[in-house]
Amino acid sequence: RKEVEQDPGPFNVPEGATVAFNCTYSNSASQSFFWYRQDCRKEPKLLMSVYSSGNEDGRFTAQLNRASQYISLLIRDSKLSDSATYLCVAQAPGGYNKLIFGAGTRLAVHP
């Protein structure tokens, strides 16, 4: 079983749609979680951190459920520019800033 699992998609949605991605992690000792965005043939870039209390940044909302070991990302009012791969990330337990990435969920927003 992979440490971080995501639905690979692709999710094909029209502009303006609301789309949600889910992710599960296996190590209950993981403390910090993130969503990264990766455009085709580019490097990953931090989209947002994920907190148990929820975290909202404009059209993006991230949520963590520790009891279920489940992370979500909600994108409202999708834009063409949101088309990318979204990587769910858990920080490995322990003293170092080692990130464990999921395989990513592809999003394609069409006109």
Added chain:
Amino acid sequence: GAGVSQTPSNKVTEKGKYVELRCDPISGHTALYWYRQSLGQGPEFLIYFQGTGAADDSGLPNDRFFAVRPEGSVSTLKIQRTERGDSAVYLCASSSGTSGRSETQYFGPGTRLLVL
């Protein structure tokens, strides 16, 4: 300011050859990470440096892989006797190294390695 840079951007080599991949972190960042990303997968951790020392090399797949950071800035990932399965994008990231856990990691554009 300048971000993380990596050279070369692309490298084609033959099976059995030796390659070196270079990473120049953001100026002042003491923490440096190497990851490997295969097609259709997320990045996979290889090694983490704090300053000059490798604090965690648990992700290096075998002893053909080695990385150094002699002056605490630029790092080189070295792969000996390359195999076709080593073909991937090798990503370098850096973070400030001063605020403990959960620091934002900034990634470079990667080196695409193809082993023929």
